[in-house]
Amino acid sequence: MNHSNLFDCSNKTTIVTGGGNGIGKACCKILAAHGANVVVSDLRKEAAEAVAHEIKKDGGNAIAISCNVLNDDDLVNLVKSSVDVFGGIEILINNAGGGGAGRESPYAISVKEFAWVFQLNVFSAWRLSQLCAPEMEKKGYGSMVNITSMGSINKSPNISAYASAKAALNHMTANLAFDYGPHGIRVNAVGPGATKTAALSKVLTPEIEAKMLSGTPIKRLGEVEDVAGAVLYFAAPISEWVSGQVLFVNGGGIQTLD
Numbered sequence: 199m200n201h202s203n204l205f206d207c208s209n210k211t212t213i214v215t216g217g218g219n220g221i222g223k224a225c226c227k228i229l230a231a232h233g234a235n236v237v238v239s240d241l242r243k244e245a246a247e248a249v250a251h252e253i254k255k256d257g258g259n260a261i262a263i264s265c266n267v268l269n270d271d272d273l274v275n276l277v278k279s280s281v282d283v284f285g286g287i288e289i290l291i292n293n294a295g296g297g298g299a300g301r302e303s304p305y306a307i308s309v310k311e312f313a314w315v316f317q318l319n320v321f322s323a324w325r326l327s328q329l330c331a332p333e334m335e336k337k338g339y340g341s342m343v344n345i346t347s348m349g350s351i352n353k354s355p356n357i358s359a360y361a362s363a364k365a366a367l368n369h370m371t372a373n374l375a376f377d378y379g380p381h382g383i384r385v386n387a388v389g390p391g392a393t394k395t396a397a398l399s400k401v402l403t404p405e406i407e408a409k410m411l412s413g414t415p416i417k418r419l420g421e422v423e424d425v426a427g428a429v430l431y432f433a434a435p436i437s438e439w440v441s442g443q444v445l446f447v448n449g450g451g452i453q454t455l456d
């Protein structure tokens with residue numbers, strides 16, 4: 199094992215969903231800085247284009263593709279376009295996701311809304327993994343990283359759809375590791391605690407932040423780069439014998455919105 203290049207992702211084509219902002223954007227940037235060809239995909243095309251432009255300005259390799267992970271045609275097109283441009287796919291970061299934010303009281307939401315949260319966080323990741331796996335197998339290198347959440351193991355009110363969807367994502371990660379491992383593909387997940395993004399800023403108040411920090415030994419909230427560092431570990435060859443794992447990046451503590 200050559201220890202000097204264990205984080206090297208040179209020429210490894212990497213799809214990042216929801217790459218136009220927040221954690222996804224930080225993943226795009228750290229992977230590009232380690233040599234990957236990055237396919238920045240996002241619901242918002244302009245956001246994806248801005249990230250791809252930033253990466254190229256810094257000397258990296260990136261393209262932008264518009265993709266709503268809720269739309270199967272978009273997922274198929276994302277994989278096809280990535281292969282057309284870069285000749286294959288080695289790394290997939292299933293980052294697009296969301297829900298929760300204290301809005302999921304069973305007295306307030308319908309089963310349709312509950313199902314939508316599963317579609318966004320679980321079904322899209324499963325489907326994109328299914329589409330990427332044959333490409334990874336052809337390349338002889340595959341790493342899938344699912345962005346889950348501390349919400350997948352916390353217990354709190356008004357978050358039952360998001361929390362159970364992310365818990366399903368954790369268990370899906372562990373099981374897909376068995377399906378894809380024999381084909382040379384690893385499947386892992388990173389579970390952020392409260393991380394400073396646009397999504398968090400919509401619900402964070404000074405009072406909630408103070409309570410979060412009281413339960414967190416490292417006395418700050420997460421930055422997107424904290425999460426991206428863990429993603430790089432799973433994406434790169436350094437973790438070649440690591441699969442089916444969930445790594446929580448949470449300052450050593452627990453942050454909830456209640």
Ligand SMILES: NC(=O)c1ccc[n+]([C@@H]2O[C@H](COP(=O)([O-])OP(=O)(O)OC[C@H]3O[C@@H](n4cnc5c(N)ncnc54)[C@H](O)[C@@H]3O)[C@@H](O)[C@H]2O)c1
Nearest residue numbers: 216218219220221241266267295347390392393395396397
């Ligand atoms: N920020 C946190 O504190 C936190 C904590 C735990 C888990 N997470 C998880 O991290 C992931 C990223 O969250 P974030 O905080 O960076 O969010 P964000 O809102 O800052 O960025 C999300 C990006 O995804 C894009 N997006 C939204 N819906 C999409 C769709 N249907 N298809 C494709 N792209 C879509 C948005 O346009 C945006 O660019 C999510 O899976 C989220 O559940 C975040």
